Amino acid sequence: MVLNTSKILEVGDWLLRQALAEKPPEVMLEALARKLNHVGIPIDRCRMAWSTLHPLFEAETVLWTADRGISTNRFPHQEEDTDEWLRSPIKWMLDHSETFMRARLEGHGPLPFDLYEELRADGYTDLIGLRTEMFTERSVLPLRADDLGLYVTWATRAPGGFHDTVVETLRQLQRYMALLCKLNIYPRLITSVADTYLGPTIAHEVLSGRIRLGSGSQVRALVWFSDLRDSTGLAEDLGEDRYLALLNDYFDCAGRAAVEAGGEILAFIGDAVLAIFPIREGETSESEASDRAVGAARAARAACQIVNRRREAAGEVPFEFGVAMCIGDVRLGNIGIRQRLSFSVIGPSVNEAERIEKETKRLGIPVLATDEVASCDPAQWQPIGRFTLRGTHHETALYSLRLDDAGAQSDRGSSASRNPSPRNEKASTVAMTGTMGSSSQG
Template sequence: MAESSLITQINDWLIDQALGDPDIVDLFEGVCNRLSAIGIPISRAVLMWSTLHPLFRAELVSWRRGSPAQLDQFIHQDTVSDVWLRSTMKFMLDNNLQVLRRRLTGPEKLVDFTILEDLAAEGYTDYLIIATDLFARPHAHDQSRRGMFVSWSSDRPTGFTDGELECLQRIQRRLSVACKTVIQARISRNITEAYLGKQTGQQVLDGLIRLGDGRETRALVWYSDLRNSTGLAETMPSAEFLDLLNAYFECAARPAIAAGGEVLAFVGDAVLAIFPVADEAELPAITRRALSALRVSLILTDRMNAERKQAGLQPIRYGVGLNIGAVMYGNIGVPERLAFSAIGPTVIEVARIEKLTKTVGSRVLATPQVASLEPHLWRSVGEHPLQGIGRPQEIFGFREEAAALEAA
């Protein structure tokens, strides 16, 4: 009876967690510590769930008595690993099982999975794993399952009692409710970051979702465009062109993201990214980060093109324009279908500047505002008219050799 009362207290704590915004690692560590504190003999526990993320297919939190819980993430793979094929979780999914229990020692010992062999060798005596579906299947005939597994292991010589097994199964439903809340929030962040960027995605989740919502900000704007994309699309097989396009984005967008930039849009074969400037005193440091990303972008491109040449593939050629100024950063479109983007004269100018890279002999061009912050890395290429802009502007080309020496 006392044990039941203690489990009820943990269940109540889990509901409180579901109503808040806990970190899932802290949540699982908290429930493990509370179960251990009331005498449930768990010495190892694992929480695993499927997720929606462009890089990861599943996430896992592991806990061991006396140690902090840890988060691991599993990347998408084209082939199924042997570890998964021999796992208790795969067996439960294939056989539509919700609970699986194995004794790892004594006359009832049954070690029929690789993980159980490992646990038995480490001195564990009992193993329980429980599955819970978290999200409804889209179709009745859909056999896929998106849910979570929780495994509990004991190293007590006698393992779990029947009462303790019942307690762990009672905990599962409330733990699943709390975890579903946290997992849904993580998936929402994953999706918004993947499609909108980290900063923009957070602004949308914070409520910036109506047409016209936005703010004016000062920013360093990065715009790149793939050369001869129409000709490539018309002459290359679709799959080969898609591979080239993604390789280009890897070169042109990833370094900007890694340096703290926000990629707002892939406009066909163009990349629009901004480095917001919250404080003017931060502008020199932000510019250095952007130029460091630019160097990485060019190095990646040259390296990738050398590999593509050896393989007999089309090279990746693109230009980059950089500008600094005010941008309107917010929602555009129609109420039913919005896009979060940056608009304004600064963005129009940088797109026009990038077009000049096709004729002035430099892969990267910038305005005086950018060049003045690191003048030794730029050379004037003269004044040039920009389509739709009133007067010619002095434009600066990136001195790649100076940048390479500085980076060495």
């Protein structure tokens, strides 16, 4: 078989242009498969997989088939030891440090992997797998022991399978594909890590170049602040392991509810959760942000009741927490020194939310908010009076969220309420600081 060398070089040059244009892998892969068929390389299926840095997912994949087009998938971390993974050709290549493999699928003899059997049953005659490491120990993102690199498989239904010339051509194109994926995946990996540790809003600020001391921007938002009751006492009474388990149960109630409702967690401050629901003109109104935040508070309270029943059934102590909400302008910006910066959210609204949360404990009311929040949907709120918040010289009107039975438990029955001020739980926070705190496998 003779391939047009100039056409192959054109494909390689096209891949380089795609890399510079930062085209998504799924867009590139479908176009590449069609280009290869156009120059005489019979491709009926191709799949790309690469490792990612994500708290939920171990790897991402893009699959193209001639009859079904493009599909994408992510593989959770917990799936890495499934039978499917352990019996996959990717796992075999990693275990044996191989960068190339080939499977001729025609015939009726036994095949070593389930994937090969599936492909044979679907009419495929040949498959090759290629793996290229994209990072080294010197990279900003160094090579990990479980790093796939770029893993690509090509399959055909052509009688007799791939000609050896085609196999060699695909091996040469692998380097172009690895470069393209590295240029595309690097930013995605960095963005994923930044989103995980900083939250999308702060991550965008940092990655947009606001990295000088004092730089930042102002954002209007609903500030959502939650704090665990009697944390110091619980930590002393339970011991490290049991308290850590309780803390994670609490974060899973409060933090998860805020994120799933569309909020962004800016920081875990000890045992407190600071989140915002951004308000952007033309995108999210104050009323919409309030609806989401209220939904988060209700979900957090309901989850708390479920988790506490489970904890008590297991002989563990229950926990309680308060939630405070207010609306205002907050400033996102760098504080610290030039050699070590922390991107923080500061402003009167942040301080106000923290101080209102203290009132949830003193008054024994689980969820409190200001007039700006309550006025978005007055039917959900009950006015309880005007209060002078700690550190202020004016009165603030506060409203209690009307809770249904699932979330109506009052702090008055909790251990924190029975001992109103057993210990100084936490110093007042003036600036809240953001911390860097299934298809077949082949």
